[in-house]
Amino acid sequence: MLKTIWKYESFLPDVSEQYRLSLGEGQTPLVKSGFIGKALGLNNLYFKLESLNPTGSYKDRFAAVLVSQMRAAGQKVCIATSSGNTGAALSAYCAAAGITCMLVVVDGAPESKVKQMQLYGAQILMVKDFGKNAEITSRVFDDLEKICSSRQLPLPISAYRYCSSAMQGVETIVYEILEMLPDGVDQLFVPAGGGGLTLAMTKAVLSSSSGIKVNCVQPEGNDTIASALRNGKIHAAAVSASITVVSGLQVASVIDGDQVIENCRKLGGNGYVVNDADVFKWEKMLARKEGIFCEPAGAVALAGLEEAIARKEIGKDETVVCLVTGSGFKDMMSVDRHFDLPEVETLNRQDCISTLEQYL
Numbered sequence: 001m002l003k004t005i006w007k008y009e010s011f012l013p014d015v016s017e018q019y020r021l022s023l024g025e026g027q028t029p030l031v032k033s034g035f036i037g038k039a040l041g042l043n044n045l046y047f048k049l050e051s052l053n054p055t056g057s058y059k060d061r062f063a064a065v066l067v068s069q070m071r072a073a074g075q076k077v078c079i080a081t082s083s084g085n086t087g088a089a090l091s092a093y094c095a096a097a098g099i100t101c102m103l104v105v106v107d108g109a110p111e112s113k114v115k116q117m118q119l120y121g122a123q124i125l126m127v128k129d130f131g132k133n134a135e136i137t138s139r140v141f142d143d144l145e146k147i148c149s150s151r152q153l154p155l156p157i158s159a160y161r162y163c164s165s166a167m168q169g170v171e172t173i174v175y176e177i178l179e180m181l182p183d184g185v186d187q188l189f190v191p192a193g194g195g196g197l198t199l200a201m202t203k204a205v206l207s208s209s210s211g212i213k214v215n216c217v218q219p220e221g222n223d224t225i226a227s228a229l230r231n232g233k234i235h236a237a238a239v240s241a242s243i244t245v246v247s248g249l250q251v252a253s254v255i256d257g258d259q260v261i262e263n264c265r266k267l268g269g270n271g272y273v274v275n276d277a278d279v280f281k282w283e284k285m286l287a288r289k290e291g292i293f294c295e296p297a298g299a300v301a302l303a304g305l306e307e308a309i310a311r312k313e314i315g316k317d318e319t320v321v322c323l324v325t326g327s328g329f330k331d332m333m334s335v336d337r338h339f340d341l342p343e344v345e346t347l348n349r350q351d352c353i354s355t356l357e358q359y360l
Contacts, residue, residue: 137253
């Protein structure tokens with residue numbers, strides 16, 4: 001049977017079965033750490049590999065619900081905005097549904113993500129300073145809201161402020177974790193840009209009464225939510241310009257931030273701010289020590305966990321899950337830019353054998 005988030009139909013919006021679309025999203029692996037957990041002094045560290053969804057990120061869960069709803073409504077054009085992964089997911093699911101996809105993408109979106117969207121057939125519009133400047137970002141969102149509202153179309157932004165019902169698809173991550181770890185989970189670390197993913201995790205935890213502490217992790221160059229959560233504030237704060245280079249988390253405006261603070265605090269979770277250098281360090285460690293190839297945003301949760309351990313806010317026997325949100329293949333330019341990988345030389349046969357023998 002094809003794996004699909006529609007397994008959890010009772011937790012999802014009511015869409016007739018004939019309109020439900022699936023490309024096999026969900027039921028992603030939950031892998032116990034073989035090295036990093038022990039190195040950090042933890043006995044039970046797990047990675048939820050959302051990078052293994054059909055288009056390479058957790059956003060497929062959102063797209064599956066959103067595009068299914070569009071099919072049910074008979075809508076033929078999808079206008080959306082994206083920093084990369086949402087656009088890739090919507091492009092793929094719209095292609096499968098026969099829906100035209102128009103994407104307004106953030107300034108500087110990774111070329112590999114843009115090309116993925118184009119290959120699925122989406123039309124791409126990149127706006128200067130969108131995703132970098134809070135005022136421009138908010139104005140673009142407002143403009144798109146007006147266009148979509150006037151044409152009775154959804155605005156598929158993966159946030160509760162814009163698409164609360166489709167975001168229920170993202171909540172299925174928690175239901176899977178609880179099934180895979182029936183003895184319970186103590187702490188969940190989640191990367192945040194506008195906060196939609198973190199909010200989805202808190203809503204699912206609250207509805208399941210599982211008592212998991214949900215922690216919000218952000219790059220210091222886009223700290224709209226995490227510090228406010230830690231410092232007892234009730235409102236997230238927009239930043240004048242996102243200076244992180246972690247693609248996907250460059251969301252300078254608040255969006256779902258206020259409710260993230262409220263829900264995380266209710267669950268006993270906290271906020272963690274990490275620097276880009278540590279994110280890239282853990283991206284490399286995940287690949288070298290766990291065999292997990294993620295994009296930079298996929299390593300943010302683990303960087304936050306390191307900070308929590310440094311603050312002595314995690315017990316060694318607690319069961320901890322870090323979300324790995326997207327595949328490393330999404331941002332190969334980041335690999336070229338941040339990792340000094342050696343050039344591959346072409347050897348003759350004898351030199352090849354001699355090199356191999358050095359390792360035997």
